[in-house]
Amino acid sequence: MWFKNLRAFRMTYSTGLTPEKLEExxxxxxxxxxxxxxxxxxGWVAPLGHxxxxxxxxxxxQTMVCLRRQExxxxxxxxxxxxxxxxxxxxxxxxxxxxxxxxxxxKDEVMMELLPRALTKSELLFAYFDLQRQYLVxxxxxxxxxxxVVDQLRNALEVLPxxxxxxxxxxxxxxxxxxxTRVPDGFDLEQEIELQNTRESRNFVRxxxxxxxxxxxxSHIDAGKRVTKLGINWREAIRFVLAEDFSMSxxxxxxxxxxxxxxxxxxxxxxxxxxxxxxxxxxGRLVDExxxxxxxxxxx
Numbered sequence: 611m612w613f614k615n616l617r618a619f620r621m622t623y624s625t626g627l628t629p630e631k632l633e634e635x636x637x638x639x640x641x642x643x644x645x646x647x648x649x650x651x652x653g654w655v656a657p658l659g660h661x662x663x664x665x666x667x668x669x670x671x672q673t674m675v676c677l678r679r680q681e682x683x684x685x686x687x688x689x690x691x692x693x694x695x696x697x698x699x700x701x702x703x704x705x706x707x708x709x710x711x712x713x714x715x716x717k718d719e720v721m722m723e724l725l726p727r728a729l730t731k732s733e734l735l736f737a738y739f740d741l742q743r744q745y746l747v748x749x750x751x752x753x754x755x756x757x758x759v760v761d762q763l764r765n766a767l768e769v770l771p772x773x774x775x776x777x778x779x780x781x782x783x784x785x786x787x788x789x790x791t792r793v794p795d796g797f798d799l800e801q802e803i804e805l806q807n808t809r810e811s812r813n814f815v816r817x818x819x820x821x822x823x824x825x826x827x828x829s830h831i832d833a834g835k836r837v838t839k840l841g842i843n844w845r846e847a848i849r850f851v852l853a854e855d856f857s858m859s860x861x862x863x864x865x866x867x868x869x870x871x872x873x874x875x876x877x878x879x880x881x882x883x884x885x886x887x888x889x890x891x892x893x894g895r896l897v898d899e900x901x902x903x904x905x906x907x908x909x910x
Contacts, residue, residue: 611674611882611886612868613747613889614749615749615750615751615857615860616747616857616858617748618856619746619747619748619773619775620743620907621744621745621746621771622773623771624744625771627741629673632666632673632675633665633666635768636654636766639654639766640653640655640665641654641655643730644681644730647722648725649721650679650681652758653678654677654678654762655678656676657674658879661878661882662879669890671740671741672740673738674736674886675736678733679733680730680732681731682728682730683728684724684725689721689724692723693717696716697716735748736748736749738886740890740894745775745894746772747890748760751857774856775897775908776855776856777856777900777901777906777907778904778909779904779905779906781854782836782838782854784904784905785836786836786837788840794903796845796899797843797844799822799840799841799842799843800851801818801819801821801841802818802822803822803841804839805830805838808835809834813835815835822840839851844896844900847892848862849861849862849864856904
């Protein structure tokens with residue numbers, strides 16, 4: 611269980627949340643498959659899959675949860691083809707052009723006809739609460755999917771006072787400064803960067819596998835661009851790309867983190883626990899040091 615991306619939220623005040631309270635709350639919102647006329651369904655499943663029954667899995671101060679999203683698959687091309695056939699038939703029958711609102715109605719009818727026969731696809735969204743730091747950490751690069759997890763948790767818990775974790779300093783400005791001055795101890799720059807013009811968002815440059823402290827990159831900064839994404843190596847342990855919204859993508863844990871040596875568990879649950887414990891500890895330290903390097907937690 612190694613996260614590939616990270617979007618973190620912090621609780622603005624303590625609600626006394628415990629693993630037991632979380633388990634009880636999620637139990638009323640377990641996943642059930644899409645019905646005949648459902649376009650999508652969301653619900654909570656066991657983080658351990660068929661190896662566990664509980665909807666939460668706690669190791670130390672961290673409690674893992676897993677949201678399953680299932681949705682019907684209806685290819686737009688197939689839907690449009692059926693709608694076009696209905697429009698053509700209606701125009702031939704009534705001898706007049708079909709109005710826009712009628713086209714919308716016909717499309718809705720086609721969707722309802724196809725729903726019972728549509729295939730489904732599912733996605734698992736893992737997240738964990740760091741109850742010591744009062745963080746919620748979600749394994750996704752998508753802001754929309756992170757908000758989905760938060761909304762579903764809030765629906766179950768009724769009260770979930772969280773905001774996206776961000777630094778007090780200007781992330782883009784600080785990353786830009788790192789290129790021109792020096793990187794704090796514990797951090798090294800990778801060969802990946804995105805720069806954007808401060809006055810025109812469509813004016814941006816992405817570079818990979820290029821020396822980012824080169825004259826070519828610095829010339830973009832001199833021309834008014836700021837660093838909006840930056841590849842970073844933290845203590846030769848975790849590589850990732852940091853974005854200006856303080857999210858991380860393409861997390862890669864080095865072997866010195868993922869290899870447990872002689873103490874490695876030989877069962878699925880034991881391995882999951884070891885991986886989860888090591889990952890959450892390392893991510894907690896990484897976030898702590900990042901926040902310190904970027905001026906502390908954003909004030910509200």
